[in-house]
Amino acid sequence: MxxxxxxxxxxxxxxxxxxxxxxxxxxxxxxxxxxxxxxxxxxxxxxxxxxxxxxxxxxxxxxxxxxxxxxxxxxxxxxxxxxxxxxxxxxxxxxxxxxxxxxxKIRFHVHKYKALKKDYVILCCEGCGDKWDVPGLAMDEAQAYIDQFFENTGYAYIA
Ligand SMILES: [Zn+2]
Ligand SMILES: [Zn+2]
Missing domain, CATH: 1.10.30 (DNA Binding (I), subunit A)
Known part of the structure; x- marks a missing residue:
């Protein structure tokens, strides 16, 4: 208990x-x-x-x-x-x-990821530079992946 x-x-x-x-x-x-x-x-x-x-x-x-x-x-x-x-x-x-x-007062940063091709596909937020390595993800599937897993992601902060 x-x-x-x-x-x-x-x-x-x-x-x-x-x-x-x-x-x-x-x-x-x-x-x-x-x-x-x-x-x-x-x-x-x-x-x-x-x-x-x-x-x-x-x-x-x-x-x-x-x-x-x-x-x-x-x-x-x-x-x-x-x-x-x-x-x-x-x-x-x-x-x-x-x-x-x-x-x-709280403000929000909403990530806007774009796929970049390095050794493998990397998702990078244009606003804050946050990066996700996604080995195995194909460039032409990246947008669908972003829409599915990164919808309305980001962080809150004190304005
Ligand atoms: Zn961001
Ligand atoms: Zn609750």
Whole structure:
């Protein structure tokens, strides 16, 4: 069975993680309770059961702060990371509205991959230079591959 942590322990743990990452770590219990209240103690993404403190932007980038921490269910928490490059979770209106209410504006970079022929096909984003090696991919299949696997990928950042 999973150990049941108290809310204080969870909060302390997340602040510690941010501290170790060298980012801001000043989320207070009072702020977190207000955040839970805002989201009606539900997952901020899907409205399901709240299970974890979720960092909207990676903890090593934006820390454990009132504008970066929201309640999430485990499923959304895992899916958001797994689809780390897919922006659909990041563009959740409910979440964006909350972050904005904390005075932080979020912008999105959407990758625009183009296929380049090196030793094998490489996908390169024209905007940020992000590269993916795709050995085995044929040049004439590259666009279909991009459309299928890289639709609306990119990253969110603080404007
Ligand atoms: Zn959820
Ligand atoms: Zn890009």
């Amino acid at each position: 999973r150990k049941k942590w108290t809310m204080e322990q969870r909060l302390h743990g997340q602040n510690q993680r941010a501290k170790q990452a060298g980012t801001r770590h000043d989320l207070t219990m009072e702020q977190w309770l207000e955040t839970l209240e805002y989201f009606d103690h539900k997952c901020a993404y899907c409205g399901g059961e709240y299970e974890v403190i979720e960092h909207y932007l990676p903890i090593y980038k934006a820390g454990t702060t009132v504008s970066n921490c929201i309640p999430a269910c485990l499923h959304c928490n895992i899916m958001k990371d797994r689809k780390g490059h897919n922006l659909s979770f990041y563009q959740n209106e409910n979440v964006i509205r909350f972050i904005k209410s904390k005075g932080v």
